[in-house]
Amino acid sequence: MADLHYSKKARIKSRRNIVQAYYQWLLNKQPADEIIKEFKNDRSELRKADQVYFESVLTSMINEAERINEILRPVLSRNESELDPVENAVLHLGVYELLFMTDIPGNVIINESVELAKLFGAEDSYKFINGVMDKINRNNRLEQKVEH
Numbered sequence: 613m614a615d616l617h618y619s620k621k622a623r624i625k626s627r628r629n630i631v632q633a634y635y636q637w638l639l640n641k642q643p644a645d646e647i648i649k650e651f652k653n654d655r656s657e658l659r660k661a662d663q664v665y666f667e668s669v670l671t672s673m674i675n676e677a678e679r680i681n682e683i684l685r686p687v688l689s690r691n692e693s694e695l696d697p698v699e700n701a702v703l704h705l706g707v708y709e710l711l712f713m714t715d716i717p718g719n720v721i722i723n724e725s726v727e728l729a730k731l732f733g734a735e736d737s738y739k740f741i742n743g744v745m746d747k748i749n750r751n752n753r754l755e756q757k758v759e760h
Contacts, residue, residue: 624724625661627705630670631728634701637674644671673708680707687747689740699737702728706745710752718749 633647648667651658658666673680681692684703692700706725709716722745729738 619662622660622662623665625657626663626666626669627724627728628731629655629658629661629666630673630705631698631701631732633666633670634673634704635697635732637670638697638700644674669705669708669713672712673704676708676712677704680704680711683707683711683748683752684744687744687751696734696737698733699729699741702733702737702741703744706741707748710745710749718753722746722749 629651633651636642636647637644648670651666652663680703684707685692688695695703702725705728706721709721709724710718713721722742725745726738726742729741733741
């Protein structure tokens with residue numbers, strides 16, 4: 613379970629940086645530790661972010677990329693190779709949080725994903741992100757509740 617002693621703004625800044633860092637990883641597959649080092653050295657906004665969250669989530673997302681893709685494939689309306697890298701990064705972060713950050717409510721994760729898509733994505737990509745995240749939340753969060 614994640615540490616709940618963080619500011620909302622710091623977590624939002626972490627998510628923004630995670631999307632950008634994961635986008636970078638998607639394009640050139642650098643090791644996570646290299647990307648983290650680069651972001652810490654070159655991005656002043658990361659100083660105001662929840663850096664532990666940034667590092668742990670980014671590293672775990674990269675390690676769990678194929679598992680996340682397996683969850684995404686059945687709910688995508690197009691082939692994953694057709695996804696814009698920004699949409700891909702936002703979806704991977706959202707799915708990661710839905711699966712592994714069970715202390716964060718699903719509707720909060722979906723809302724954050726939509727906001728990230730509005731910030732970084734193409735004009736209407738937030739609608740696509742919202743639909744995919746809603747399906748994954750219903751399919752995966754409900755299963756987790758049954759298991760407990």
